[in-house]
Amino acid sequence: EAQVTQNPRYLITVTGKKLTVTCSQNMNHEYMSWYRQDPGLGLRQIYYSMNVEVTDKGDVPEGYKVSRKEKRNFPLILESPSPNQTSLYFCASSPGSPGGKETQYFGPGTRLLVL
Amino acid sequence: SQQGEEDPQALSIQEGENATMNCSYKTSINNLQWYRQNSGRGLVHLILIRSNEREKHSGRLRVTLDTSKKSSSLLITASRAADTASYFCATAGTNTGGFKTIFGAGTRLFVKA
Numbered sequence: 366e367a368q369v370t371q372n373p374r375y376l377i378t379v380t381g382k383k384l385t386v387t388c389s390q391n392m393n394h395e396y397m398s399w400y401r402q403d404p405g406l407g408l409r410q411i412y413y414s415m416n417v418e419v420t421d422k423g424d425v426p427e428g429y430k431v432s433r434k435e436k437r438n439f440p441l442i443l444e445s446p447s448p449n450q451t452s453l454y455f456c457a458s459s460p461g462s463p464g465g466k467e468t469q470y471f472g473p474g475t476r477l478l479v480l
Numbered sequence: 481s482q483q484g485e486e487d488p489q490a491l492s493i494q495e496g497e498n499a500t501m502n503c504s505y506k507t508s509i510n511n512l513q514w515y516r517q518n519s520g521r522g523l524v525h526l527i528l529i530r531s532n533e534r535e536k537h538s539g540r541l542r543v544t545l546d547t548s549k550k551s552s553s554l555l556i557t558a559s560r561a562a563d564t565a566s567y568f569c570a571t572a573g574t575n576t577g578g579f580k581t582i583f584g585a586g587t588r589l590f591v592k593a
Contacts, residue, residue, distance in 0.1 A: 464510035471522035
C-alpha cells in the first residue's frame with residue numbers, strides 16, 4: 366500500500382532532550398516536507414527536500430534540523446526541544462514539487478508534547 | 481508568513497445543503513490546492529487548480545480560481561454528515577519556484593444530519 370509513515374505517533378518529552386521523528390514513504394517520491402499544525406494557524410512548513418541531499422527551509426525552520434540521505438526517508442530532528450515546539454507534526458511527500466501538477470500525500474501525524 | 485486565508489472560520493449547515501468556503505492569498509501562484517482533514521488526522525488532497533484554470537469539478541466539489549482577486553472558492557454540493565471536517569487551501573508560489581507550500585488556517589465545516 367502506498368503510504369507515508371511517521372514514528373512515533375505520540376511523544377511526550379522534556380525540554381532539551383534531543384529527539385527524532387522519522388518519516389518514510391514507499392512511493393519513490395522526490396519531494397518531501399515537514400509541517401507543524403497549531404490551533405488557529407493551519408499548517409506551517411518547516412523544511413522541505415527536493416531530492417536526496419537537497420533540503421531547504423520553510424517558513425518556520427528555527428529549532429529543527431532535517432536530513433535526506435535516502436530518497437524514502439526524511440527525519441525531523443529537534444536538537445533541544447522547547448515547550449513552544451509542542452505541536453502536531455505532519456510529513457508529506459509528492460512525486461515532484463508542489464508548484465507542478467503534483468499533490469502531496471500526508472502521513473498520519475505525530476503529536477508532540479514538550480514539558 | 482500566512483498566505484492562504486480561509487473564510488468563514490467555521491460553518492454549520494444541514495445535510496443536503498451546499499457549503500461554500502473561500503480562500504484568499506497574497507502572491508502569484510503556480511497552483512492552489514484544497515485539502516480535507518478529519519479531526520486531527522492527516523490531510524487528504526481534494527482538488528488542484530492551476531493558475532491558468534478558472535474552474536474545476538470533481539464529483540460534488542467545485543473549485544473556482546480568480547487570480548485577479550487572488551481568491552478561490554470551494555463549493556461542496558448536497559453535503560453529507562461525512563463531509564464534516566476542516567478544509568484547507570494551500571498555495572505554491574511562483575516567488576519560491578513552486579517548492580514551498582503555504583496553507584491557510586482552514587474552515588471547520590459541520591454538517592448536521
